[in-house]
Amino acid sequence: ADPVRAQEKSFRLGYSQFWGTNTFLRTQIAGAQKAMKEWETKGVKVDLIVTNGGDTDTTKQVADVEDLYTQGIDGLLIFPGDSVVLADPIKNIYNANNIPVVVTDIGLGSGDWVSYVVTANEQGGRMAADYMAKNVKPGAKVIVFDHGPAVQCIIDRNRGFEERAKELGLEVLPRKVMKLSLEDGRRTMEDTLTEIPDIAGVFFQNHAPTIGAEATLEAANRLDVKLVNFDTDPTAYRLVKEGKILGTIVQNPFEMGYVGMNSMLTKLTGGTPEKLVQLEPRLMTKDNVAEFADEPQVLDAKAK
Amino acid sequence: MTMPITENAGANWKGTLRRSYGLIQSVAVLLVLVIIMSLISPRFMSVINIQNLMAQMSPALIVAAGMTIVMINGEFDISVGAVLALTAAVSASLMPQLGFVPAIFVSLFIGPLFGLIAGLIVTYGGIPSFITTLGTMMIARSLAFVVTGGQVISDLPPAFRVIGLARPLGIPLPFIIAMATIVFGWILLTQTAFGKKVYAIGANRLVAALSGISVKRTKIICLMLCGLAASFAGNILLARIGAIQADTARGLEFEVIAAVVIGGVSLGGGQGNIMRVIIGVVVIALIRNFMNLARIDIFWQDFATGSIIIAAVLLDALQKRIGSQT
């Protein structure tokens, strides 16, 4: 849906992030900005306000969304910290005032939006389990390290992984909770090696604890334990390349932001964007790692 | 050479002024902050932004009222965030069966119950409240996960949501409720015998005990009141947001403690003015709002927040020092 070339137009837009210090979410912003540049050449100027919800606090994100409305924005892009909690102000403020909303990732449980760009998270979890099963012995023990027992997209990924792993005959042990951090990844992996020396594989919903866990395996000479995770960054990418992380489910945050911004501006300039854009998760392994070398998540921010 | 009694009226008036001095100056600091923000963003002073801010800070204000009482008493309550979440979770999950009034009513017992348990451990077990309420915080948070099953609970009766969304005379109802709570706290602390006891125990519990004050009972009541405030805030937040998850209000305890300390309550107890605590809460709420208005890069937001907090408190202290020299 290419928009008709508009006369000089300028819009003030808000992008409500939930965890803005995270690479994944910053990459979304980068994608949105690329789209903005392209639109500028078509005479559409965008003034973008990015908010951060106090880094991972849904209540604060609600306040951000309210603040953005106060700022008089013409449209809202949002990475909701929670599908239910954030749905409320979207309905009561944005839908009620006919301000278009574009959702990038996670999704909203209710309310209305002009476009929703997302990765199929549960499918990603299933892909991870498939690949895990191929690389461990039949019936081997696998486990999930869970950093967000109450976060919907994480619940989806875990469910996908665990259900598929069971279908494939793997022994799925009770999850361990930990904080989302390098050192908790390292510590939890250490404890797990002690408790379950014959653990064969671990699934993570993010790259940071995976890197921590890899440090444990390397120090303990236990690289036979297979790690599969969601998301990547330069370090995690290198570890896949070196065969130390078995595989990564790569989403496309850049595309989320890019498509999201395009949808928003399409709507604002009178077009009709696609209501749902499903981005396929892709599996990155040692064998195809080269294909991902130019991923915005992989390119070091400072190298850019 | 005592001062003639006849001059006392003047002395009293001066005393009142002196005691309000801190408050007046803190308000001045706040004004500086507000003016800077209005210059940066013209929309800052818009009615809607102010309405939003009022509603946003309401739960923290209510919790701060409770925390102020506990901290003037010389203790901490680290469990407020978790108790808030647990209360909201219980309230939300009882609403479908019980209706919202009974659900709120039942849920309001949770905070006082946690306060009672913590209070008993603190006073009879002799464990610092910091550790005790760290323990009860974990217990409350855990129960919040159990109650919600890790899911978000939503779909609350619209009549209940009114509490969170109504704006009589343009003022958000949660804010009116929060201010009423603070005023209640102010009356309790300054106009009742109980309040005098709370201060005395915080200042020197030995002196208080020798003066016949029941230190244990007072401490327990303070923790129960703080728990009640947390439970109260839980329901207000629930009505405002319309949904609850177990993770809600993580870290609220430190935001509120910071607000209370910014408001001039000493960490050791015995001193502080609950009215000034409002300013502490407002400062913290304004800063978040400001970050959004001023478009500060996310990586630098914490830097700005930290600097503003220090600068505001420094300015306040500096002013007071100059004030006391005259």
Add this chain to the structure above:
Amino acid sequence: MTMPITENAGANWKGTLRRSYGLIQSVAVLLVLVIIMSLISPRFMSVINIQNLMAQMSPALIVAAGMTIVMINGEFDISVGAVLALTAAVSASLMPQLGFVPAIFVSLFIGPLFGLIAGLIVTYGGIPSFITTLGTMMIARSLAFVVTGGQVISDLPPAFRVIGLARPLGIPLPFIIAMATIVFGWILLTQTAFGKKVYAIGANRLVAALSGISVKRTKIICLMLCGLAASFAGNILLARIGAIQADTARGLEFEVIAAVVIGGVSLGGGQGNIMRVIIGVVVIALIRNFMNLARIDIFWQDFATGSIIIAAVLLDALQKRIGSQT
């Protein structure tokens, strides 16, 4: 009545015993905890688990040494986690160019610098350290994001990694370093004139000042030492994990403060034994480790953790009460 001077040797010995009593009893509580945990999880007492635990708790132990000094002095340092992260980030990002020894060296200035700034604000500005270091915490965390660009920094020189991974005589090197830090802290606090000043100021800053002690200078030095400990811990953590992100060690401050309080340091200052703080750190590390080994349902883990913390401290207090009655 009073004891004749000639019996001093005996009295001293008794004094030492009395002073160590708290320590001995806390060790007893720890033993109870360890025995219960070993019964529930047989692998708990395995050599490898103990080695892991030692390495895991090392950064917290080092930070706790610094925090103990600051807290005995009557202050808090909320910035330790952020300073740790910033230090590790700077150290890691300097290593490729400078080599690891100079990188460590440079990075070790960060903590003391933050301590100096906080110390100046606390002593000359008269701002409570709780607020001041909350501010500097945000500033440090922000800078950590700026330095790392939000990315994980990894790929460190193998020679550097040795510091984190070596196990001379089977004992993890980080643990040896941590214990050395604690011993250094113990010497500083109990065997030097500086230590006496730290305690005296924490117990009664007026009396300390009247005794000619420079309260400001001592407080600043304490905060600088705590910053140094945080920077030191940052490098140890970096060597152990081999990678760093800006988010590292979020919340470490409260874990460490809890450990220090569990270890018997009073929140008001002036009292505490750094050796007992080890037990506080160990208790917290054990509980986390135990949760992983004992397969407790995710939702109930915090409940168990909270209960164990309260129970352990209660047991400790109870024992002491019984002990003091005999």
Add this chain to the structure above:
Amino acid sequence: MLIEPLLKCSNVRKTFGGLQALKEVHFEIGKGQVHGLVGENGAGKSTLLRILAGVHQPDGGTGIVYNGTSYAPHNANDALRSGIVTIHQDINLIGTMTVAENILLNNEPTGAWGLLRASKMNKLAANLLKQYHLDIDPSTPVNELPNDIKKMLQIVKAMTWNPKVLLMDEPTSSLTNVEVEVVLDLVRDLAKRGVSIVFVSHYLSEVFAVCDDITIMRDGRTVGTLRTSDTTISQVVRHMLGRELVEEQSRSARGTQHNEVLLSVRNLTVPGVLNDISFDLHRGEILGFTGLTGSGLSELARAIYGVSGMRREKGTFELEGKATGLANPAQSLKQGLALLTNDRLREGILPDFSITDNVCLPIIDRYRKPTGLLNLGELNAAGREAITKLRVKASGPDAPIKSLSGGNQQKVLIAKWLTTNPKVFLLDDPTVGIDVGSKDEIRKLIEQIAAEGVGVIIFTTEIPDIEKLCDRAFVMFRGTVVGEFQGEKLEKNRILETSVSGRMAA
């Protein structure tokens, strides 16, 4: 004077907020001289000493010359390093630290690497203690020591700084006779060795015993300096108060009879502290408990009042013929007991609280209106009344109590307990730091409440107080009552002998 004075203050002034504490102070002292500084409570003695000690800075320029140069210390350390050492009025030790740590604080012997030399520290401390006849273990935490020992320790601590000028602010309050002698001997000895001493005290006999000159302060001014040899106590008192003090006949000599038993205590025992103590207190009677320090006086007062920490093993109480528990302060207070403790700083005042709030704390519930709110007007009236009744020098009932002089704080505390309208008033060292004029007034006040039917018990090592004020006195020795005196037998020497020997004097 022939020689240039070592320390000279001319026109020193100091204001606190609106209050001018020092208006015009002129004062000088020569090398090796002992100079008494006397005046009513709140006259400004401590303020002057605190200025010299570097705690406060005077208003305006420097009016102080020391050793021939202008002297303006910025802090305590400056003063200490220049040889001006102060023993402050209120106990200034760190309770949680040991005796050795306290007396050597900021003055510790260190060796290589700045490490403490523990053995030297202990030896040094032990020697100092011995030198001042203090029979205590240097490793005892100061908290566990009685007040008089703490006071002595402050003196010992001061001596470790090798003072050139020693400022002593009420160094003998709460000391026993024997200890007072030790202190006075020390003062004389130091003077001989060339140390100049400023001696602030309300015990004029002591002032006359050691001082070469006496400077009198009144209302923030020095009103004059007299040679001790050229003046008399009554002359000094007249200068201080602007009036004469009439020596009253001691109460016991008047032989008032009291028959109605008000409180009876039986077999009160606190293991290791109090041993099987029984006595009756009559309505209208003023009873004294005295003895050496450490004989358990404070403990007895606290044990009766039910202070936690005083674990009563045995003991029964009857108040007005009815058995009562007196289990804790709250209960005792309700039954009509009141206890004035002897540790003003730790157990007496709430420093930041107003005079009114300090006074009304035990009776705060009485000011509750039916609405549950406090009657603040009445509360203030009570504070104002306390100020008037005890002639407290303060800017008003709203003033924080910490802004009062030591003696005035003590008066407020007495007022605090009086407002509870006690039936039984326990007073532990009631006249600590109180000037001669006020002491007299407080004595009268105590007699007056006794006359109204209150039973009063005074616990004190000050035998003169016992002699003057009590109808009957008990002497304690190591936690046991060893003697009872009444009528003409109630007399200084008998009491002293019994206190020392532990046996009833003939």
